[in-house]
Amino acid sequence: MNLEVLANELLLYQFEFITPLDLFRGFYNLNSRFNELILIHFRNYRFDFRSLSRQALKIVCQNYIPLISDKVIYLHLFDDDGTPGHTVAFFNYNISLGQFTSLKALTLFRIELHQKIDEFFSLGIQQLHHLSHLKLADCDLN
Known part of the structure; x- marks a missing residue:
């Protein structure tokens, strides 16, 4: 399964279970959508x-x-x-x-x-x- 087909809400929910360091290492700068999710929408x-x-x-x-x-x-x-x-x-x-x-x-x-x-x-x-x-x-x- 490709993560990019998942809804933003589902991705944000999954981000809750990932440490910030791993979140940035794994997803930051993959594409503009992930950057926006990490920097703007994820708040916890x-x-x-x-x-x-x-x-x-x-x-x-x-x-x-x-x-x-x-x-x-x-x-x-x-x-x-x-x-x-x-x-x-x-x-x-x-x-x-x-x-x-x-x-x-x-x-x-x-x-x-x-x-x-x-x-x-x-x-x-x-x-x-x-x-x-x-x-x-x-x-x-x-």
């Missing part, structure tokens, strides 16, 4: 950086986040032994929390914010008017 991006390599993080932050930051509803930033410094790297790509205007849930796990908590919140969290869930787990906020 969920980014979970727990298992992302440093190279994949770079690709996401440089190529995809600028295109869809206003459509991201879930963001999970995670630093651990397997992904040390991911959060710092994330923000080093000139990304601010204020870009995620549709963000509903933000989870920070094992983040070491070596700055005052008020400086972290000044990164744009006060602009997240749709944010209903903020979770800080095992974070060092000194």
Whole structure:
């Protein structure tokens, strides 16, 4: 079966089950229809950086986040032994929390914010008017 014969609604439903990175890798720039579906009509991006390599993080932050930051509803930033410094790297790509205007849930796990908590919140969290869930787990906020 050819995916291009499927209705847009069915494709958008299927996109719900694909990670944003895989969605872009698999469908972005295939043709103008897929680009329009990904960039304009799909509105529920969920980014979970727990298992992302440093190279994949770079690709996401440089190529995809600028295109869809206003459509991201879930963001999970995670630093651990397997992904040390991911959060710092994330923000080093000139990304601010204020870009995620549709963000509903933000989870920070094992983040070491070596700055005052008020400086972290000044990164744009006060602009997240749709944010209903903020979770800080095992974070060092000194």
